[in-house]
Amino acid sequence: MATHQPLPSQSAPVVQRGIVRWLRENLFSSWLNSIVTLVVGYYLLTTLVPLIDWAFFSAVFTGAGVEACNPNSACWIFIQERFGFFMYGFYPEALRWRPTLAFVLFALAVVPPFLPLPSRVGRWAGIFGITGLPVAGYILISGGLFGLESVNTSQWGGLMLTLILAYVGIIAALPIGVALALGRRSEMPIIRGICVVFIEFWRAVPLITILFMASVMLPLFLPDGVSFDKLLRALVGITLFQAAYMAEVVRGGLQAIPRGQYEAAEALGLGYWRRMRLIILPQALKIVVPGIANTVISLFKDTTLVLIIGLFDLLGAVKSTLSDPAWNNVMAEGYLFVAFCFWVFCFGMSRYSHRIEKQLDTDHRQ
Amino acid sequence: MADDGATLEADVIGAPVASAASDENIIQVTDLNKWFGEFHVLNAVNLNVQKGERIVVCGPSGSGKSTLIRCLNHLEAHQRGEIVIDGVELNEDVKKIEAIRCEVGMVFQQFNLFPHLSVLENCLLAPIWVRKTPRSEAIDMAMHYLERVRIPEQADKYPGQLSGGQQQRVAIARALCMQPKIMLFDEPTSALDPEMIKEVLDVMIELAGSGMTMICVTHEMGFAKTVADRVIFMDGGQIVEAAPPRQFFTNPEQPRTREFLEQILQH
């Protein structure tokens, strides 16, 4: 037998190449698939095309008032005209630069992980985001200090309020959640019991019952004369609710840390709190970034429930204008606008968490 | 590895290795071509296997060994050429594919036992649902094969409770329970620790001795020497050389084969 000469490899048959192959494999791989493709495609076309036309091509974007709109296409003028209200609620127009500035600071704290900056910058931005920003933001938005005119919380509203609720809820819930998680894993039965009862209680009841309690019943539980701001009370409710969920996420992270880590830290002579702070929590929190992101996203969506207790968050603001007799039939536009805002934020957050996850990955496994 | 071969040969003295293969071709592969996208994995492969023949396939990683045997029971579809198994030509016809899969048992590198079923139930699944064997009969058969792979006592355990070698032996028993005419092995020992390799190879050698048609992708050259009727060397999606083991190991025709053997026998 002669020496084996490798045959030249041939190019694949047509069905195995390029767009034809893609179509065949992805859309028409069997007769059943082909029928499904055609049917689904048909319905997609017949619904999407008019929808896109309604929302964009024949929609009215500019004009003066309701007269410029036509009933068969979207009327985005409505959003434009009420934009300020949707963003800031009743916040005095002249002072709206203050929340805007706070948002800019927020963006500065949040954006670095997306940019090609050294990770140190991202870390400092993150630290600012959870320490300096709440203070600066509060001073800016609420006023009353440094000669800034004070704006009552009842005037806060719109997207601004939504963001404040979510942001404060997260920042305040995380430490409480960590404490609860540690408590739930404690060896002291009473501490553990208290934490379990607390967590399970908050997780079992619907948020609106909690908001109802916080907004109208809380003063009943407090000594006579003690009362605090309605927004603050809603925040307390949201925070405790969120903390219970956070605690369960963090507990998952704590459980994932191998025993050896605890023992090695113990053998080095580190006490309980140092062990937790220096060794266990940094690792556990890193593991649970995706879990935290998920609870944050659901909290962000849940903030809309404050509408039921009479706060004008984004949804509340938009909804309250829908009954304006001057604007008929803008319901779809209004709801779509809200949906779009929420979608952008939620989707953004899930991407953001992926980014953070990568950045925190210092394990550098080989 | 060369040493291993020696030990193995010693082990099988008891089992007469039947090398009398009948003339009938149970597998006929003609001009088999397969592409993954633009990548030509199998290039004009021709292979005839007679009933009772034992074939070992070797070759460097990525040469298409797994793909070849996976084509034989249509876990991969081929794009050109003809595969005829036991007289039935393999094409996209689902009924034929199922019929052929009943005749062809396969053992994977990663065992792929069903973790939610006990060892016995793993073995009963196919006979009951495919062959429609009565349960009691199927149990008898399963226990028979579990005895043959030497773990009847593990029948009621779950795969997760067994060692790797035991799991692979269950996988072999599971395939045998369908009483296939052909057995395909895709590197059955390469996920195992050294001690366990031996216990699995022993079972395979015994099986080879019983006259089963076998195609086995493996790098266990000792095993090849002991039981193979033919060793096939693949490279770049082609069959480079096919020869009886004695000739293959001592006097390979192709330089490519020699090169490969040097590498593999070194360590």
Place this chain on the structure above:
Amino acid sequence: MADDGATLEADVIGAPVASAASDENIIQVTDLNKWFGEFHVLNAVNLNVQKGERIVVCGPSGSGKSTLIRCLNHLEAHQRGEIVIDGVELNEDVKKIEAIRCEVGMVFQQFNLFPHLSVLENCLLAPIWVRKTPRSEAIDMAMHYLERVRIPEQADKYPGQLSGGQQQRVAIARALCMQPKIMLFDEPTSALDPEMIKEVLDVMIELAGSGMTMICVTHEMGFAKTVADRVIFMDGGQIVEAAPPRQFFTNPEQPRTREFLEQILQH
């Protein structure tokens, strides 16, 4: 393994193995008893270790070796008996436990480095937070010990980027940074590949040469022969035999010990 011992001995010729132990008992274990639930893991263990003494503990799996040395720095609490370390009696008193842990370094089978900290930071952690050493001083010391375990160049890497042997050497350096009077090793090499075992043993032999009090659970008999002042054999939670290595390996008194040695020296 017996071979290994030989190689090791050859290696350490340079390092003079000081076997002059002072008379002072740095560890006194009297009638130590421990139960896990109903299971009696340590049964009336008595052990005195002098300053500078090097002890190797061996015995079959489950005999309580790990438990014994984990009791010495109170990773496990004992239920009866007395442990006195460096003159301090170990009981539930948290202050005492912390003080003793500062004097007793420990190296685990699974390294247990902190993956979120760099090698250097792993070494700095305890000196800074427990001993309250100034950072610059702690860095100097850490680099000193990293040099001693021969990986100063890895100081800024993360544990995940190192091989097992390197990681174990970092773990040793990390323990040394606390400048303990006693070092405990719990099978420091058994999670390592053969090549890496040697690099870790070398470091330990050097450490032994420097006069550190060491208790080491290991099955590396070569190591035991080379550096141990005493070899202790445990079985069933009791100390069966304790003797200098020469006598222990060549002429063990107890039949149980002989049996064990036969087993372990076989492979």
Place this chain on the structure above:
Amino acid sequence: MSSDQGPLRPGNPKPWNDPRVRSLVFQIIAMAAVAWVGYTLFQNTITNMESRGIKTGFGFLNETAGFGIIMSLIEYNETMTYSRTFLVGLTNTLLVSGLGILFATIVGFIVGIARLSTNWLVAKLALAYIEIFRNVPLLLQIFFWYFAVLGNLPGPRQATEVAGVAFLSNRGIIIPKPVFESGAGWMGMTLVIALIVSTTLVIWARRRQAATGRIFPAFPVSLALILGLPTLVYFLTGQPIGWDIPTFGTFRFTGGITAIPELGALLVALTIYTATFIAEIVRSGITSVSSGQTEAALALGLPPRRVLRLVVVPQALRVIIPPLTSQYLNLTKNSSLAVAIGYPDLVNVFMGTSLNQTGQAVEIVAMTMAVYLTISLSISLLMNIYNRAVALEER
């Protein structure tokens, strides 16, 4: 521990350094703090309620409610008591949660499987559906379905007719209601008989397969029996079931069964929202079954249908069920958003109207929360039992 262990602990540390003493003290302090907080809250509440003259106690449950509720599964009219409104609210909550769970599971499984479809269009469509609907607040979706979609259905006079017996309008869906006449009992009896026969059939089929290996299509046959036998009897006994066909009066349809649009909107929103999460759970459950499992099963000659049922699904279910139940819990809790569109669920009827009429916020809110707590705890309990039952045996 047995008594032969002698003194439990060696040595005697100073009490303030003894971790047991420390932990005991710490726990006592924690307990005291919690008790104190609880007591203060309780005391404050009592004082506040007393000083403001608010009625307390559960006596109100026996008072007449006096308001109407649009939808009730149990008999209700405005002369009944608040305890009845509680039950009405509770059953309505259970109804919408139950239906929501059913539909969300169906949609979620379909979408989750579609997400894995080899058909690119179908897979991408499923992905788009998931990404869109799970990132938009549920409350908004409820409003959208209720006001923007169902609100635009024709009025009852212009109702869309289905075969002249069912009607769809913005007052909901009205379908005929069966009226049982004498002789209907026979049908009931045959139904029971058919059920018994089917069960026997399934058992027999299993036995026969074990004995002879032959597979009998017990499921379709049973289905045919259960549906077919009563139908047969229906005609034999002279059609003893009359149909109360809805007819239009001055304002509305009378007769028939009405599904109100509030229920519809809430159900659609809950289903669509929760299904996105379920779909992701199903997808990850199925992908968690390695392809090796499928290949091994195929290589044994099992047809794809059986591979799914015997190999993939049982393994995927272990992964799917725990997160699935927590979605069920979420759905149940989310059903309380009913209050925003006026579906008479527990929160709306009891924590809303009843609370407002009686003013007894503390009692009513406590009862409402207790209901949700009970639901959630019972589900967790079931889950734990399930998890223990299916845990994989490991080495």
Place this chain on the structure above:
Amino acid sequence: ATLEEVRDAGEMRCGVSNGLPGFSQPDSSGNWSGIDVDTCRAVAAAVLGDADAVEFIPLTAAERFTALQSGEIDMLSRNTTWTTTRDASLGLNFTGTNYYDGQGFLIKTALGVDSAYDLDGAAVCTQAGTTTELNLADFFRANDMEYDAIVFDTSEASAQGFDNNRCDVLTSDTSQLAALKTQLSDPESAEILPEIISKEPLGPVVRQGDDEWFNVVKWVLFGQINAEEYGITADNVDEMMDSDNPSVQRILGESSNMGEILGLDDDFMVEVITQVGNYGEMFERNVGPDTPLGLNRGNNELWTEGGILYAPPFR
């Protein structure tokens, strides 16, 4: 006590409806207006001397009593009907009536129904937690008619439901119906039926057990009614100070210690009338014939003019 707390806070918290034209409604920059809102502002003017020192807290009908009971608000001015149960068992006190109302029905003209007695089988939109809901049940039961109660949590939502044709009839206090009618997409498509099925005296509410505060809120409203009776208006209040009419002098605190005994400044009514106006002005401004609601005084006319508005004298 509430009075001191309000003084200390420098601001009064007043619970109002979250959107009912003419009674309480915010404009797009958050300024509240309406007769209920003015009632709050009048109390703030009396207590703090500044009608703007009010924080308006929008409440749904279902939340309002709990909010007041708990102390979340200092007074409730949210078209709330005065009933025995509410007065007695909720721990609340009604301080008077700032609007005499009655429950009526708003119906689509197209249905061709012109009497409430022809509503058998109708779907009726109403608001959760109101007396309306109870009256409705009584009315239909008393007349042996059936109905579907479509209950929303805000009046706005119930109007929207009516507008969307979710129900045939919208029931509420007639004043509210007038207000809600203006919000319909086609206000002309609906009309109010003639039947009034209940008495609905609407007024401010305070917590029980704080008589001082109770008196303050009560007498501010009485003061406004008296002021109208004696012709004191925001425009002429300065001139009226010089009036010889002893009643006027007492109202304006010129010759009496009415303020002092209430715990207020003696000229508290001057502040109220300059900043908010008398009852008539308040009515005309918010719900009167010249407003979109276009309501006539009707029962809310002074007793001297044939109405039932009758305030006890300042003396």
